[in-house]
Amino acid sequence: MTDVRVAGVGLTRFGSHPDRAGRDLFATAALRAFEDAGVAREDVEALNYGNFMGALAEHQGHQAPLMAEAAGVRCPATRYESACASAGVAVREAVRTVRAGDADVVLAGGMERMTNLPTDEVTEGLAIAADDLFEVRAGVTFPGAYALMARAYFEAYGGGARGPRARRREEPRERGSERVRPVPPGGVRRRGARRAAGRGAAAPLRRLSDHGRRERLVLVSEEYATAHDLDAPVAVTGVGQRTDRLALADRAHLARTPAADDAADAAYAAAGVEAADVDVAEVHDCFTIAEVLAVESLGLADRGEGIAAARDGLTTADGDLPVNLSGGLKAKGHPVGATGGSQIAELTRILRGDHPNSEHVADAEVGVAHNAGGTVASAVVHVLEVAE
C-alpha cells in the first residue's frame, strides 16, 4: 500500500465573487494547484469534486465533467455530495484510490457558490442537508439545528454563548495577505439577514456565516513523487469517515457528534497516531458550538471541556494545540461543499511551513482535519504528517 502525498494545493480567495462563475473559480484554483505541485495535468487520472448546492446556486447539475474541462484534465470525473463534508469525502476517496494503486495522481477538491443567492434561499438550500420530513418541515434551519445542539450541550455540560467566541475578538489571525478581522460584539451582520443587531439566526446562536470559495489538491503516490522528484513533504497517513442518522433527534447524543468520534478513531488508527500526538488541527467550526464538539470528538479535549478550550488558551494560535490557524469557517467563510478540501489545503501549507501562520507551529509534524456534513450525519477526518 503506497503512501499518499499532497503534491500541491491551490485556493481562491474566500469571499463574494458575484461576477465569476463556479467554473472560472475552479479553473483558477486548479491552475494554482498544478503550479504548486509541479505535476503535469496529463498525468491526472481522476478528478474528485465536492459540491453541495450547485444545482440550486447555479442551476447546474452534472458539474464534474464541467470542472474537468475547466481544469483542463481528461479523466474520469465524479462529483461527491455529502453536504458540508462533500470535499472532505472527495479527498478521502482520492486518498483511497491512490492508496489502492488505482491511480498515481488524483485532483481533488471542491467548489461552492452561495453569496449569489439571497439569504432566505441560502437558508433553504442549506436546510435540505437535514431530513426534509422530520426536520425541515418542523422548522429546522441549519443554524437552528446547531442551536439545538448548543442548548443540549449547555444543558449537559454547562457553558453558554460567552464561551470560545471570545477568542476571535481577542486574537485576530492572519490568513494569506488578508487580516482576519476580529468579530465585533453582537456578531457579524450579514447582508439581507432579517434580524436585529446582536440577535442571531437561531437562539442561542448569535450570528450566521456563509461565503464562497473553491480549492484544489493534487494527491500523488509516494512512488510518483519520488520518480518525478517532487517536493511533497506532507503525507495523508490516515482517513476515517462515518455516517450517523440524518436527523439530529435520532442520534445517540444531542450534545455530542458520534460520527466524528468514530471517524477520528478510524483515522488515528490508520495513521498509527493518537490524539495526544496531534500538533495542530483544522476543525469544522461552521458554528462556534461545532468547534467545541469537534475538539471533543477528536480527543483534543475531554467531554464537557471543549467549551473552555479556546477560552483557556489551549487552542488559540499560541496555545499548546492551535485549532484553525486558517481562521476557521466562521472567520474565513464556509463554502459548504468546498470546505473540507480547503482545510486539507491549508493544513498542508501549515505543515510545510509556507502558511502565514506556520510560525505558530514551527515544529508541527502531525495535523488533523475534521470535516462535517449537516449536523454531523457525515464526518470525515484526515491525518496529515510531515514525512521524513
Place this chain on the structure above:
Amino acid sequence: MTDRNGEATENVDATEDDADAEDDPRTAGYDEWLDAIEAGDGYALVCPSGHGSLPPRRVCPECGSTTLAREPLSDAGTVETFTVVHVPSPQFADDAPYVTAVVDAGPTRVTGVVRSDDRGGRNG
C-alpha cells in the same frame, strides 16, 4: 394508531399503505402520521428490540429488523432542547420567530414547532 391489545404487533408497510391515501409520494406515510398526531393518536414504529423510529420506514435503522409495530407516542414528552429561529426558510417566512424543539416522546424523539396556543408540538 394500532391497538396494542390482543395481537401485540402488526407489520406496518407504511409506504404502500399511504401511497393509496396520499397524493404526494414524497410525503406518503408522513402525512398519515401527521394526521394521527393531530387526532391525538401519534405513534412511532418500534422493532422487537425496542428501537423507535418514525414513518415511512421498512427497516429499523438501528438493527435492520423488518418487523415494525406502531406504538403510541407519549402525550406529554420532555423537551430535550429547543431553539428560537429568527431567520427561517421561505416556507416559514410568516412564522418567525418561532420555537423548534426536540422532544423525547417515548419510543423516539420528535422534532417539532412549538406553538403558544397548543400544549404539545407540531411537526410540519
